[in-house]
Amino acid sequence: MNLLAVERIKLFTTRAPLWGGLLAILLTSGFGIMYIATNSNHADQLSVSDTTGGYQFGVAVAMVVAALSITTEYRFGTIRTTFQAVPNRTSVLLAKAGVVGLLGLVLGEIGGFAAWGIGYLMQPFPGLALNTSADWINVAGGGVFFGLAAVIALSVGALLRHSAGALSLVLIWALMGERLVSLVSEKVYDWLPFHVAENFLHHRPDSGVSLSQGGSLAYFAGFAVLMLVISIFVVNKRDA
Template identity: 30%
Template sequence: MTAARARFRDLVAAEWIKLWSLRSTGWILGVGALVVIGINVNSARSNADLLEHQPATSPDGAFQVDPMHAAFVDPAYQILVVVAAAVGAITVFGEYTSGLIRTTFAAVPDRRAVLVAKAAVVAAVMFVLGAVVAAASFGATQAVLSDTIGLPIGAPGALRAVVASALLAPLCALVGMALGALIRHAAGTVVASLVTLLLLPSLFAGDTYRWAKEIGNAMPLTAWQALVENPAMDYPPGRYPVTVAEAWTVFAVWPLVAAVVAVVVVHRRDV
């Protein structure tokens, strides 16, 4: 008699249990979220103090402080990138290093279904984390700046910045999953994630050569920076800037490719 095919919702439930059975998951997500929000709020407090206490330096008596930047500070979201990629990666290589993956595939031979369920759970959890961090960062920082230059959510570019920041977490988590499936080693996966998501955008940030700049524009962190930029501020565009449409394309392509890579690699390689 052929065993009944596992229902997808059962696979999702199993992956949910496995994710939260790691005691470190809650701590990593909670502490990571607080650190990111704290850095952004501290940035807003510094800007508010600058506006209130220091003498004016421009002819019209106003500092050129970007309230949007206070809510989405680069170092803060680089930490979020690391947290998201690490959580995504550990859901794959953690099972390989512990040997649990053999039990999983013995119970459910359809490896592709298992990986799709895993990707769905990771993406959902990290999207909630990203949404909480982005909304809290924007709300708290603009409250701090409310007496001076605070922005409402309806301001040009504000909602776009919050949505992009929320989506950055699941994107990076799925990239971490794909690298975990390819490498299957904790240290190697973490290093590969850092290189891919943080180092490469810096290496290709210069605009001397167009081909190099276009590679940099295709990186998730570069796309995120373009999406959280305040359109009300008069920033010099530089050479070969990434457009908003291109940035959203990057946000769509990277997680899709990462999920496909993870599914294909795990399906074809031996345990």
């Protein structure tokens, strides 16, 4: 618990989590609110999933914050002090993953419920009410999605160690990387992690993903754990 507290303090000693978190919430909720506002003439055709169309942009910012939480330590050399104080590097990375994962969870929940809540206040039609489990997953599942994505971004940052490279990779990956793969192979695209996570949030028969919503979540969580395990192995093998 002390290590978690230390990592939390280190994370919030910079302004990146504050401003990045606010931007993630604004992007997540803003796109959904704008969509509801611009389609008010067809409000009877709107659904809950229409309010959460900004997840892709919000999660990209959350991933940037997560990646910076470790690449800045490598940049300024403070990671060496951390590893000297706590020789067990696995514990350090697990603590960092716990902190950024929890931050992502909070940002996703706030952004998702803000997008849906404001959208529903603007257009209180039955289609925008949380009537089914799929509707609840669509809104509340955003926090789980953000949290796991933050762990993936942290792992990428630990592997690359350089802010520019890590940020470029997570931004391209979150925003368009997997869709570019779909231009080459739809079969490969159907098993890429963020596409599968999309199936968890917005389950559609035409998505190409053969997994259920629960299976999609397990797949995405397994990928996040795999990335974290790989990063822990690499960090333990090389010099700080």
